[in-house]
Amino acid sequence: MQANENIHSFDAILDAQFGKPGTSERETFEREAEAYCIGQLIHDARKQEKMTQSELAEKVGTNKSYISKIENGSVEPGIGMFYRIIHALGLRVDIVKPVMEI
Numbered sequence: 001m002q003a004n005e006n007i008h009s010f011d012a013i014l015d016a017q018f019g020k021p022g023t024s025e026r027e028t029f030e031r032e033a034e035a036y037c038i039g040q041l042i043h044d045a046r047k048q049e050k051m052t053q054s055e056l057a058e059k060v061g062t063n064k065s066y067i068s069k070i071e072n073g074s075v076e077p078g079i080g081m082f083y084r085i086i087h088a089l090g091l092r093v094d095i096v097k098p099v100m101e102i
Contacts, residue, residue: 036073043071045089059088 019025046056053067060067060081069075070085077085086093 032073035076038076039071039073042085042089045091046071049089051089056085056088060084 014026014029015021018029046053053064053071057064057067061084062081066075066077067085070077083093
């Protein structure tokens with residue numbers, strides 16, 4: 001059987017494009033990717049609640065532009081703002097200590 005040279009692992013692609021894990025480039029990419037994911041979660045939850053960005057902004061004491069930036073992943077809210085947003089959307093954050101693997 002002949003190997004397909006066009007198949008690459010996702011880790012290899014990330015390494016090539018954003019550097020190896022632990023490099024500043026990779027850490028920047030991972031931080032930006034996490035901010036984008038959190039923004040999308042907030043966006044989806046807001047839409048599910050049938051709430052506009054303006055309505056959410058009013059509930060948490062900020063402006064529509066800031067909510068838009070959070071949802072787009074271009075800014076990361078502080079922990080206080082994050083919890084106000086989560087609460088306004090009827091969500092909660094659970095902090096759980098992982099069970100030790102045997």
